[in-house]
Amino acid sequence: MSKSYRNQLVFTVKDRCRVCYTCVRECPVKAIQIINGQATVVNLRCIGCGRCTTVCNQGAKVFLQSGGEVKSILTSPGKKAAIVAPSFPAEFPEADDYRKFVGMVRALGFDYVCEVAFGADMVAREYERHFNQPASEGEISSDCPAVVYYVRHYHPDLVPSLARIASPMVAMTRIMHKKYGDDLKVVFIGPCVAKKAESSEVDEVLTFIELRQMFAELRISPADVVPTDFDPPHAGKGAIFPVSRGLLQTTNIREDISERDIIIAEGSENFRDAIREFENGLIGTHHLELLCCQGCIMGPGTSRGGKRYARRTQVSKYVRQKLNELDQEQWERDVQEFSTLDYSQTFTPEDRRIPLPDRQEIAQTLYSMGKKEPRDHLNCGACGYDTCEEHAIAILNGFAESEMCLPFAIEKLHRSINDLNISNENLATAKQALKQTEKLAHMGQLSAGIAHELNNPLGVITMYSNILMEEAPEDDPVRKDLELIVEQANRCKKIVGGLLNFARKNQVWLQETNVVDLVKRSLDSVIHPDNVAVEFHSNVNNPLADLDQDQMMQVLTNLEKNSVEAMPPEGGIVKVSLADTPSEIVVAIADTGTGISKENMEKIFTPFFTTKELGKGTGLGLPLIYGIVKMHKGNITVTSNANPEEGPTGTVFTINLPRKRSV
Numbered sequence: 276m277s278k279s280y281r282n283q284l285v286f287t288v289k290d291r292c293r294v295c296y297t298c299v300r301e302c303p304v305k306a307i308q309i310i311n312g313q314a315t316v317v318n319l320r321c322i323g324c325g326r327c328t329t330v331c332n333q334g335a336k337v338f339l340q341s342g343g344e345v346k347s348i349l350t351s352p353g354k355k356a357a358i359v360a361p362s363f364p365a366e367f368p369e370a371d372d373y374r375k376f377v378g379m380v381r382a383l384g385f386d387y388v389c390e391v392a393f394g395a396d397m398v399a400r401e402y403e404r405h406f407n408q409p410a411s412e413g414e415i416s417s418d419c420p421a422v423v424y425y426v427r428h429y430h431p432d433l434v435p436s437l438a439r440i441a442s443p444m445v446a447m448t449r450i451m452h453k454k455y456g457d458d459l460k461v462v463f464i465g466p467c468v469a470k471k472a473e474s475s476e477v478d479e480v481l482t483f484i485e486l487r488q489m490f491a492e493l494r495i496s497p498a499d500v501v502p503t504d505f506d507p508p509h510a511g512k513g514a515i516f517p518v519s520r521g522l523l524q525t526t527n528i529r530e531d532i533s534e535r536d537i538i539i540a541e542g543s544e545n546f547r548d549a550i551r552e553f554e555n556g557l558i559g560t561h562h563l564e565l566l567c568c569q570g571c572i573m574g575p576g577t578s579r580g581g582k583r584y585a586r587r588t589q590v591s592k593y594v595r596q597k598l599n600e601l602d603q604e605q606w607e608r609d610v611q612e613f614s615t616l617d618y619s620q621t622f623t624p625e626d627r628r629i630p631l632p633d634r635q636e637i638a639q640t641l642y643s644m645g646k647k648e649p650r651d652h653l654n655c656g657a658c659g660y661d662t663c664e665e666h667a668i669a670i671l672n673g674f675a676e677s678e679m680c681l682p683f684a685i686e687k688l689h690r691s692i693n694d695l696n697i698s699n700e701n702l703a704t705a706k707q708a709l710k711q712t713e714k715l716a717h718m719g720q721l722s723a724g725i726a727h728e729l730n731n732p733l734g735v736i737t738m739y740s741n742i743l744m745e746e747a748p749e750d751d752p753v754r755k756d757l758e759l760i761v762e763q764a765n766r767c768k769k770i771v772g773g774l775l776n777f778a779r780k781n782q783v784w785l786q787e788t789n790v791v792d793l794v795k796r797s798l799d800s801v802i803h804p805d806n807v808a809v810e811f812h813s814n815v816n817n818p819l820a821d822l823d824q825d826q827m828m829q830v831l832t833n834l835e836k837n838s839v840e841a842m843p844p845e846g847g848i849v850k851v852s853l854a855d856t857p858s859e860i861v862v863a864i865a866d867t868g869t870g871i872s873k874e875n876m877e878k879i880f881t882p883f884f885t886t887k888e889l890g891k892g893t894g895l896g897l898p899l900i901y902g903i904v905k906m907h908k909g910n911i912t913v914t915s916n917a918n919p920e921e922g923p924t925g926t927v928f929t930i931n932l933p934r935k936r937s938v
Contacts, residue, residue, distance in 0.1 A: 298335075345479050397618060838866035
């Protein structure tokens, strides 16, 4: 009986994922979901082949570790047995005598160490009986759990075609319980990750990689153990099961196309092709011997970098040694003893296929990635999918992202660069407009000052001229002169009124503004020498506020420019920081400049007052800033120190602006 998927077999270590899509490309069932560029294994779709763990060079894909559970079994009461897959000689060539390897496993604390190869002997006999029966419908070998999962989940209609024969691991577990008792704890050690979820009859499954880790932790080496043989029953030719065509060789059946219809397929792509053709009826009368890996000697639970044919040679060498030393009569007695056991296995379909999206949806998704015509379907495979259409289907099913398409990503990058160039041009234009606005603002302040000074004397002239004109008789020649004075005085008042309208900014055009972006743009527009560092810190929870962007940009750039110009010859630092409360935004512009003297602090917002040398300032900047802040119903304060004896010199302007204001 298969284990439920209560434990996920393969995981992603997100910090290591480099968005190469190799795992997507290599996964036979596309059980990888890409979210924000991160590859995650979808447990319900995974068949546990472990292919992604072997191809990920960054180590971002790891399989379920069972070392802790095995250690708990070893420290628990009762008898414990390790059943070792016949591929162990390929993994541990350093143990030149297999008895040393058995001694190492026994040193972990196992009471019995037996070969799964004897279970393979018994399974081979079952297959041999099938092969010798009259030809019937074709069937699929069931000893590779990843292949079985693939059939159950993605070709559920073929489940009846799975050979109802237990795998060598399950068969050996049943043999161990019969020989050593039902309360025996059994741990399988082998090269396969999918075995960890294959059967509940096995207590735990340990890969060869995990076994090496346990050896390293306990410092167990071939030189430090007493060589011992496997516990009975001993295996025969079943030891050759893990290599290519191992099942046929164990059953003594020749792969002769003129005699039998047997097809052997290894590797994630080949076994899928064979199953598809089998399902389509192209090879319906054949027996399929399928392995997800290129033989169990290359399973995902083996050490990385192993050479396939060198490993095959190690297994072959071990098999020859075993057969030369095999007590044939005892082996036959063991076979006879355990021949009455039930080696059958049943399988249930678990359909995990996802219905195909509508053709129109697929076409729209392809169109959104610039694939408007068939010639745009490059099918380059950079996304991990074989075709652009498969990629589009994966996007619609929530397993992929459009950015995985390399041509699409490159085109998108080109568009972003073009947009950035346009933004830079707009920024240059905005800087120029800002300079012009600053000039106009200064002129407006000057006009306001002139108008203010002229309004009072013009009012006196107009008033007394009207009084004199009323007192003068109608025929008095002086009356005409007085009328001319009144007329010209009124004309002057209109001219002064025009100046006031130019200077007066009595309206603010509020719009929702991202204050963080606004401050960043203001800093970009201020030129500063290399010896002046500009820093920006934002600690706002909500950057949105109702502001007049143009006027507030003028406030920020003027203050930032003043801070830069206030620096001593050796330079300094300008710090702009943002903070907020639920009701207001707080902007602080601080510098390490020369500071403002105490006698000038009260004058800084007075029009035409400036401490700059002639020609470098008009004294209108800060009054203009003050007016804009007040029109926003805000507040501006300043602290400064110009005396080095009292501490570091510098100035801090703090502006408090209401977040929302109706106009």
